[in-house]
Amino acid sequence: MKFLRYPGGKRKLLSFLENYLPTGDEIQGKYIEPFVGGGSVFFYLQPHSAILSDLNKELIELYKGIKNYPKKVWEIFSTFPSGKKPYYKIRNESQENKPIYYRAARTLFLNRTCFKGMWRHNPEGQFNVGYGGEERRHVLNYEDFIGLTKRLKRAIIFHADFEKTLNMCSDGDFIFLDPPYKPGSREMNQAHYINGYFSVDDQKRLANKLKKVSQEKNAKWLMTNSSHPDIRSLYKGFNIIKVPKGTSSVIGVFSNNSQEILISNY
Secondary structure (H helix, E strand, O other): OOOOOOOOOOHHHHHHHOOOOOOHHHOOOOEEEOOOOOOHHHHHHOOOOEEEEEOOHHHHHHHHHHHHOHHHHHHHHHHOOOOHHHHHHHHHOOOOOOOHHHHHHHHHHHHHHEHHHOOOEOOOOOEOOOEOOOOOOOOOOHHHHHHHHHHHOOEEEEEOOHHHHHOOOOOOOEEEEOOOOOOOOOOEEOOOOOOOEEOHHHHHHHHHHHHHHHHHOOOEEEEEEEOOHHHHHOOOOOEEEEOOOEEOOOOOOEEOOOOEEEEEOO
16 A cells, blocks of 8 residues: 655555565565655565664654554544645644654645645755645545554664664665665755755765675665666675666656666675
8 A cells, every 4th residue: 555655666666676575474584674765665575574764753753653553643634624725734833742643644644635745844844845635635545544554563663864774684684775866866855755965975874884784694685776877886796787667867757767776785
């Protein structure tokens, strides 16, 4: 089930990725995803145990809210009023002292009703995407929503930089990584779900950490990234496969020239 609108997410790539992914039963240890985003691969594999993290606090609170308070999150989400005026009122209200299940419901509501599922903040850290309509809000139903909770019960979920998450890797684990990037570019500015900048230095830091994991742990990892030559050069000696059809230079638009690659240590 796709419960988040996520430009750059991997749901449309699953038919290609499945050729390179283990099944949930084949993962001997934990499934680890340090840039969880929309969680498409996690929900597809349904691993027995998992670690999910992201640097975006609102996103992680959404996952935690669904995992721990599904009925309250659904009740609040489904009773938010419809229309442009209520959208802006809910978008602009202070979240100080609000319980996590309310914040989770609000995040889900904004994601389902904002323009093109974008996630952008102003300099003060406030969500500032305009209204997009109600059509995609009502695609969700209660039964599917509760199904998300059952899958998330298998996961440890927390807010962290990817290095902290990868430090939790052990032998037998499988790691899937989908760092923020714009196809064909070295770095990503105003990345979806990241109120900040995933720079060249971050890409280098990630590459160094994955090299260390490969040297010290008997763990497998698979990553999607930009095909930019500078990114490729960070992973010499690893397996690199061009994604034949995927996200183009325009985020959310598929192309036969995706400018995306898969990188793995197996």
